[in-house]
Amino acid sequence: MSNTNTFGPAGLNLHRFANPGRFLRLSGAVLPWLAVSGVVITAIGLGWGLFLAPADWQQGDAVRIMYVHVPAAWLASLGYVMLACASLASLVWRHPLADLAAAEIGPVGAGITAICLATGSLWGKPMWGAWWVWDARMTSVLVLFFLYLGHIALVRAFDDQQRGYRAAAILALVGVVNLPIIKFSVEWWNTLHQPASITLSGAPSMAPALLWPLLVSAIGFNLGFAAVVVARLRAAVMERRIRALLLARARNDLQNA
Amino acid sequence: MLRRDLRLSLRHGSDTLAALLFFVLTASLFPLAIGPAPETLARLAPGIVWVCALLAALLPLDRLFGADFEDGTLDQLLLSGQPPAMVAAMKALGHWLTTGVPLLLAAGPVALMLGMQAEVVPALLAGLLLGTALLSLFGMTGASLVLGARRGGVLLPLLVLPLVAPVLIFGVAAADAVASGQSPRAHLLLLAALLAAALPLCPLAGGAGLRSAAE
Numbered sequence: 001m002s003n004t005n006t007f008g009p010a011g012l013n014l015h016r017f018a019n020p021g022r023f024l025r026l027s028g029a030v031l032p033w034l035a036v037s038g039v040v041i042t043a044i045g046l047g048w049g050l051f052l053a054p055a056d057w058q059q060g061d062a063v064r065i066m067y068v069h070v071p072a073a074w075l076a077s078l079g080y081v082m083l084a085c086a087s088l089a090s091l092v093w094r095h096p097l098a099d100l101a102a103a104e105i106g107p108v109g110a111g112i113t114a115i116c117l118a119t120g121s122l123w124g125k126p127m128w129g130a131w132w133v134w135d136a137r138m139t140s141v142l143v144l145f146f147l148y149l150g151h152i153a154l155v156r157a158f159d160d161q162q163r164g165y166r167a168a169a170i171l172a173l174v175g176v177v178n179l180p181i182i183k184f185s186v187e188w189w190n191t192l193h194q195p196a197s198i199t200l201s202g203a204p205s206m207a208p209a210l211l212w213p214l215l216v217s218a219i220g221f222n223l224g225f226a227a228v229v230v231a232r233l234r235a236a237v238m239e240r241r242i243r244a245l246l247l248a249r250a251r252n253d254l255q256n257a
Numbered sequence: 258m259l260r261r262d263l264r265l266s267l268r269h270g271s272d273t274l275a276a277l278l279f280f281v282l283t284a285s286l287f288p289l290a291i292g293p294a295p296e297t298l299a300r301l302a303p304g305i306v307w308v309c310a311l312l313a314a315l316l317p318l319d320r321l322f323g324a325d326f327e328d329g330t331l332d333q334l335l336l337s338g339q340p341p342a343m344v345a346a347m348k349a350l351g352h353w354l355t356t357g358v359p360l361l362l363a364a365g366p367v368a369l370m371l372g373m374q375a376e377v378v379p380a381l382l383a384g385l386l387l388g389t390a391l392l393s394l395f396g397m398t399g400a401s402l403v404l405g406a407r408r409g410g411v412l413l414p415l416l417v418l419p420l421v422a423p424v425l426i427f428g429v430a431a432a433d434a435v436a437s438g439q440s441p442r443a444h445l446l447l448l449a450a451l452l453a454a455a456l457p458l459c460p461l462a463g464g465a466g467l468r469s470a471a472e
Contacts, residue, residue, distance in 0.1 A: 159407070171416060
């Protein structure tokens with residue numbers, strides 16, 4: 001924080017945390033709802049998918065991995081879109097909340113990408129006979145995972161925190177090129193991974209009995225992801241605020257001494 | 258500025274030489290490791306040459322901006338009125354001329370030593386020509402981002418290697434296509450398209466990285 005000397009403690013707080021303050025109040029009200037609805041809807045979706053929905057005529061019970069794998073995969077890409085948006089906001093408007101958001105989305109996104117890869121691997125073993133195949137979809141998701149890891153490492157690699165936010169934001173924007181590659185990899189290349197069954201245009205090529213629990217569990221995953229990110233973001237904002245207060249107190253002590 | 262960089266790297270040729278030696282040595286480790294059977298080696302040769310060239314090109318990236326950053330030259334360059342993207346582009350060009358081109362010259366003999374058929378070599382070199390330029394651009398971007406980071410040298414490959422994975426895939430595919438009797442045109446065109454996209458975008462990103470490093 002290079003401007004600690006130009007602003008007094010009070011001015012610093014008002015200047016930097018006016019908006020995060022509103023965020024704290026708002027998110028404090030929304031977070032319990034997000035968390036509870038995320039857990040409940042995920043539980044409904046997974047319970048429905050794992051116990052009630054019929055088994056696939058071809059894949060048998062193994063199809064039930066889908067209820068974890070597909071929402072995780074969607075969320076892995078969506079998380080990166082959010083990361084890129086936060087990075088853009090932090091580069092263009094230099095918004096402190098966007099910096100923190102980018103730094104906090106990274107680990108959660110990496111976690112969900114790891115879940116996607118792990119469940120995909122578990123699904124691949126009975127279906128394709130191999131834990132891992134180097135086809136385009138899996139390779140590009142693996143690259144996404146490494147991009148998340150690089151972002152996490154870069155944000156925390158600098159003594160000057162601002163510098164870390166800038167560098168990581170640029171990296172996140174450069175990495176956006178990978179997203180269309182993931183999306184279209186199953187159409188551009190002949191891959192083992194099946195093409196998308198659900199599209200915005202056109203009817204899904206999937207039985208409704210399988211589709212509904214999938215959608216419910218996807219909504220639940222999204223709410224859960226949002227809840228975790230918001231909770232992390234609140235913690236980060238509070239951490240900053242505590243540090244600013246401690247700095248102000250130390251400065252006051254120095255002046256009084 | 259480009260001339261200054263080139264003169265510097267000519268006077269201190271060790272960086273270029275180190276990258277070259279690394280390339281040749283790692284490539285010659287493969288026949289020792291997987292056995293000298295000609296048909297296996299010829300099958301693996303494009304991949305070996307590409308991976309070794311990629312890793313060798315990473316070596317001097319660590320110092321690409323390092324010396325200029327430490328002695329303040331970078332601040333001077335950015336203050337001199339040059340757009341940061343221009344500085345970044347010149348640095349990438351300098352890296353390509355001092356690392357990419359020597360690697361390109363060494364790649365032909367190394368490929369032949371690995372038992373690659375002579376008619377595959379032009380496709381491999383064409384792919385490497387485009388690929389090393391892409392590597393310099395992406396590498397320069399990565400180097401500008403980790404400037405001043407703790408453990409920047411370790412971080413750099415983590416950032417750059419995922420980004421250049423498509424380059425590696427298409428580059429090897431071009432050489433493999435010729436080896437199996439097909440035209441490498443499609444893969445080379447894809448590489449050229451990647452280069453056309455990276456040529457304006459990477460200097461912009463690298464320039465932004467340099468500016469935030471100098472702040």
